[in-house]
Amino acid sequence: QLQLVESGGGLVQPGGSLRLSCAAPGFTLDRYAIGWFRQAPGKEREGVSCIASSGGSTNYANFLQGRFTISRDNANNTAYLQMNSLKPEDTAVYYCAADSRPCGYSFYDGSMNYWGKGTLVTVSS
Numbered sequence: 222q223l224q225l226v227e228s229g230g231g232l233v234q235p236g237g238s239l240r241l242s243c244a245a246p247g248f249t250l251d252r253y254a255i256g257w258f259r260q261a262p263g264k265e266r267e268g269v270s271c272i273a274s275s276g277g278s279t280n281y282a283n284f285l286q287g288r289f290t291i292s293r294d295n296a297n298n299t300a301y302l303q304m305n306s307l308k309p310e311d312t313a314v315y316y317c318a319a320d321s322r323p324c325g326y327s328f329y330d331g332s333m334n335y336w337g338k339g340t341l342v343t344v345s346s
Contacts, residue, residue: 223248223335227317230340233307241302241340243317251275251295253335254320256328257302259313259342268331269315270302271324280324307344314339 229241243255256271270291271280279291288307293300300317318333320326327333 223253223319225317225319225335225337227315227337227340230315230342232343232345234346235307235309235344237307237344238303238305239307239342241304241315241317241342243300243302243337245298245319248298249295250293250298250300250319252321254322254324254327254333255291255293255300256318256320256324256333257291258316258318258331259311260316260339261310261313264313266316266331268328271328272300273324278324280328304342307342309344312342312344314341 226244233239254274257269258266259269260266272291272293276293288305290303316339317337319335320333
């Protein structure tokens with residue numbers, strides 16, 4: 222069973238940056254699309270970004286306005302979410318997820334098969 226572990230969350234001031242990581246110890250991720258999702262307090266989970274297994278294509282939620290960048294390093298079995306120009310409304314638990322299906326089939330409806338436990342990002346002064 223593929224297990225995902227997120228890291229890199231924390232407290233950051235508005236306008237700051239964080240880089241989240243998603244790893245799968247003992248597994249190789251190069252066959253899986255990787256998605257990042259978030260859930261703010263009192264709100265439903267929403268998709269943030271997705272990257273193809275090869276890294277050749279990426280998808281982003283419209284609300285990001287170019288502030289976040291998803292990437293992956295298949296040689297090191299890790300995916301990343303670089304978050305810049307953070308806003309208080311970005312405060313949420315961020316989850317990474319993986320699926321053997323392409324992003325188009327698994328990301329937009331949140332049906333990815335494997336999920337991490339999440340990492341908390343708090344944007345506050």
